Every structure is written in structure tokens, then in C-alpha cells.
Amino acid sequence: MGSLSNIDQSxxxxxxxxxTCKAAVVWAPKEPLVIEEVNVDPPQKMEVRIKILYTSICHTDLGAWKGENESQRAFxxxxxxxxxxxxxxxxxxxLDIKEGDHVIPIFNGECGDCGYCKSEKTNLCAKFRVNPMKSVMVVDGKTRFSTRDGQPIYHFLNTSTFSEFTVLDSACVVKIDPKASxxxxSxxxxxxSTGVGAAWNTANVQSGSTVAIFGLGALGLAVASGARARGASRIIGIDINKDKFIKGQTMGMTHFINPKDLKRPVHEEIRELTDGGVDYSFECAGNLDVLREAFLSTHDGWGMTIILGIHPTPxxxxxxxxxxFDxxxxxxxxxxDFKGKTQLPQFAEECMGGVVNLDEFITHELPFSKINEAFQLLIEGKSLRCVLEL
Incomplete structure (x- = not known):
């Protein structure tokens, strides 16, 4: 890992x-990632070049690696x-970021100037919002990555962090406290942020509320952590993997339901358990049948379902x-619903203070050279977050 002083000197x-640095390149869907030398161009107008020290793998990376839909097939x-x-x-x-700053890249940018960014009703941005179709930089429509012989390599979700160096639009770079780990x-x-924010910002879970979380990967467990921090009275986790309950308990889950163990629909079980249904349900599985169960598990009159899972099918x-009408x-x-540049630094400080225990989510740590092993851990459901050190 490069130190701050080394980076300053260089x-x-x-x-x-x-x-020229090492990056993990995907050449075609489902093929192993290849660690190889790539060229990373200097940042252009309103861009930032970052030395990545830690990166981890999310299910969205996994979906793109599989080439699950047309928008993710730029290779x-x-x-x-x-x-x-x-x-x-x-x-x-x-102007807001300088050399040596400690930063987090974000896929959902915030320019600060457009009508969306100035609105309190959304965290989207007119130009830098999440866009799986985007594979080049905004300023000139070109990539900042290339092979040693000059072949362009495409960007991903405004970030492309599987590289020792990457270039991002400044709208997608968040400065954080240099004392933070x-x-x-990462x-x-x-x-x-998505899971905790869904509980805090989207649902605005209140003390004493009841919550059901469908799908207990890192995203669902982050919802549980957020609901616990807000004082939810019941946090029900739903997953077909019984091992998820053990981890879920450490993050605030009070009940666990395995649909395989039931002889009736999950929503009927939850309605009976909560006297009519939960106040909030969170769909974190990316499955439409699960979404229906999540919707029906909420209490009529006021129940709210929040969709977090990615749904790749038509x-x-x-x-x-x-x-x-119920x-x-x-x-x-x-x-x-976090505005990345303006609100994420405060959330980072809260995490530093222990409001959300980030250590609970790091189940594995590997060197960057073993990125394919990290992908396999996620595919097999053995990891929440495997942090790779570059």
C-alpha cells in the first residue's frame, strides 16, 4: 500500500x-479478471485522478461481470x-478537492449546480447520476484507460476502482476526514450507505417501528444496522440461507424467517407476527416474487416498501x-437518498463514532492480485465484503 508521503513525493x-499501473481488466462477460499493466491518462477539466488503496466487490460488479443486460456490455x-x-x-x-486529500469515489455524483442538486427532494444529478450506460468521461466522450498498445478500456459506474489509479469526474469524489480508516x-x-440511507432517509424509520428485510446480503444487513440505530423494535430478516441469521443478530435482527421452512406465504407469517404487518419492508434481493411478498408484508393504511435490489429482467x-388503495x-x-458530496462526510463521521459498525461487514481481506478469489467468495455467498488492498 502506498503511504500519503510516498504519494506526495511522486x-x-x-x-x-x-x-502506468496495474488494473483488473474484464475482457468479456464471465471471463476471469486479468491483472495487467494499463495506462491511466491525466485528469482533464473538472476531473480527479486518485490512487486507490482499498476496494471491495459489490453484487452490482458481479452483475456487470456476468453481462446481465445490454447496458453493462462495454468491454x-x-x-x-x-x-x-x-x-x-x-x-x-x-476547487473543492486537492492533491493529498483522502477521498471516497461515488457512483451517484453531485455537481451542486443543477436543478436536481439544488432540490431537497432528490439526490440525483442531471449530469452525474448513476448511469450503467456510461462508459466514457463527460468532458470529451473518451476513456482515461488504455492498454499498453493503446486500445481503449471502458469505465464503469463513474468510478472504475479495480485499478491502482483511476480518473473520475470531480462530482463523483467525496473528501473525508484524513483520520478515518x-x-x-471504502x-x-x-x-x-445505500442500506443505512434507505432506513434513515428513504423510510425515515422511527423508534419503535417494525421492519422486515428481504435478502440478507451486505445491503440487507446494512438496512438492519440502520434500523437498529434508529431504535426499531422488531427487525425481521428473511432469507433462504439459515446462516444469515447468525450474522444478522449481531447487526440488530430480532427475528429470522426462512421461506423454505414455511407452509404459507411469508407475508402471512409476518402479518401474524406483527399484528397486521410491519411499518417498513425492504426488498434487497432483486426478485419480483420477493418484492410482492415484501409489499404485502406491510401494514395496510401506512406500510411502506423500499426497493433496493437490482432487477435485471424485463x-x-x-x-x-x-x-x-389500502x-x-x-x-x-x-x-x-444520500447526497454524496454534501451529506456523505457527515455519515462517515457517524460511522467513525460507532453509530454503524463497519467492521461487522468486512468478512474477508485479500491482496488485489487475488480479486478473482474475492469474486468467487461473493458468488458462493461466503462474504459480505471482501476488502482488497492495492
Whole structure:
């Protein structure tokens, strides 16, 4: 791992120049990632080049690696979007970030100037919101990565963190407290922020509320942590993997339901357990049948279902419009409704203070060279977050 002093010393040598470094390149869907030398161009106007020190793997990376839909089939590509690092250099016009800053890349950017960013009703951005179709930089429509012989390598989710150096739009770079552990802070780029934010910002879980979480990967367990921090009275976890209950208990889950053990629909079990249904349900599985169960598990009159899972199939929602006349609501959330640049630093401070225990989510640590092993751990359901050190 490079130290801050080493990076400071190298800035004069690399600023404004092409950097050659190691990156994990995906050449085609489902093929093993290849660690190889790539060229990383200097940042252009309103861009930032970062030295990545830690990165981890999310199910969204896994879906892109599989090529699950047309929008994710730009290859060769450098995946990765959960990371932390140190700024190596900045492009023209970047004023809020400087060389040496400790930063987190975010896939859902915030320019601060558009109508979306100025609105309190959304955390989307007109130009830098999450966009799986985007594979090049905004300023010139080109990539900043290339092979040693000049072949372009495409970007991913505004970030591309499976590389020792990466270039991002400054709108997708969040400055954090230099005293924070970069290893832990890397988790805030996606899953943990999305899950906790869904509980805090989207649902606004109140003390004494009842919650049901469908799908207990890192995303669902982050929801549990957020609900626990808000004082939820019952946090019900639903998963077909019984081992999830053990981990879930450490993060605040009070009840566990394995659908395989039931002879009736899950929502009927939850309604009986909670006297009519939970106040909030969270769908973290990316499964439409599960989404229907999550919706029906909420209490009529006021229940709310929040969709967090990614749904790659063309199937439509299995709900009839008249079902909303019972007072139940349903909504989705992007990045837990956090505005990345303005609100994430405060969330990072809360995590430093122990409001959310990030250590609970790091189940494995490996060197970057073993990234394919880390992917396999996620595929097999053995890891929540495997942090890779570059």
C-alpha cells in the first residue's frame, strides 16, 4: 500500500503525465479478471485522478461481470465502485478537492449546480447520476484507460476502482476526514450507505417501528444496522440461507424467517407476527416474487416498501393498481437518498463514532492480485465484503 508521503513525493513526477499501473481488466462477460499493466491518462477539466488503496466487490460488479443486460456490455472494462484512496492530481477547475486529500469515489455524483442538486427532494444529478450506460468521461466522450498498445478500456459506474489509479469526474469524489480508516471508509461508496440511507432517509424509520428485510446480503444487513440505530423494535430478516441469521443478530435482527421452512406465504407469517404487518419492508434481493411478498408484508393504511435490489429482467412489477388503495406505498432508493458530496462526510463521521459498525461487514481481506478469489467468495455467498488492498 502506498503511504500519503510516498504519494506526495511522486506527485511532481506524475502530475500531468500518463501513469502506468496495474488494473483488473474484464475482457468479456464471465471471463476471469486479468491483472495487467494499463495506462491511466491525466485528469482533464473538472476531473480527479486518485490512487486507490482499498476496494471491495459489490453484487452490482458481479452483475456487470456476468453481462446481465445490454447496458453493462462495454468491454474491455475496469469494474469496481466501492473504494477509498488519496488524490494524486486534479484537473482544471477543480476547487473543492486537492492533491493529498483522502477521498471516497461515488457512483451517484453531485455537481451542486443543477436543478436536481439544488432540490431537497432528490439526490440525483442531471449530469452525474448513476448511469450503467456510461462508459466514457463527460468532458470529451473518451476513456482515461488504455492498454499498453493503446486500445481503449471502458469505465464503469463513474468510478472504475479495480485499478491502482483511476480518473473520475470531480462530482463523483467525496473528501473525508484524513483520520478515518480508509479500509473501513471504502465500504461507504455503495452498499452500506445505500442500506443505512434507505432506513434513515428513504423510510425515515422511527423508534419503535417494525421492519422486515428481504435478502440478507451486505445491503440487507446494512438496512438492519440502520434500523437498529434508529431504535426499531422488531427487525425481521428473511432469507433462504439459515446462516444469515447468525450474522444478522449481531447487526440488530430480532427475528429470522426462512421461506423454505414455511407452509404459507411469508407475508402471512409476518402479518401474524406483527399484528397486521410491519411499518417498513425492504426488498434487497432483486426478485419480483420477493418484492410482492415484501409489499404485502406491510401494514395496510401506512406500510411502506423500499426497493433496493437490482432487477435485471424485463419482467414488470407484480402489483395491481387497486392494491395501493389500502394505503400501502412503494418506492425505490438510489444510494440511500444520500447526497454524496454534501451529506456523505457527515455519515462517515457517524460511522467513525460507532453509530454503524463497519467492521461487522468486512468478512474477508485479500491482496488485489487475488480479486478473482474475492469474486468467487461473493458468488458462493461466503462474504459480505471482501476488502482488497492495492
Amino acid at each position: 506527485n511532481n513526477e506524475t502530475r500531468g503525465k500518463v501513469i 474491455p472494462r475496469i469494474l469496481g465502485h466501492e473504494a477509498a484512496g488519496i488524490v494524486e492530481s486534479v484537473g482544471e477547475g477543480v 480508509l479500509k473501513k471508509m 465500504l461507504l461508496s455503495c452498499g452500506i 419482467r414488470m412489477m407484480p402489483l395491481h393498481p387497486m392494491e395501493f 394505503g400501502r406505498r412503494i418506492t425505490g432508493t438510489v444510494f440511500g
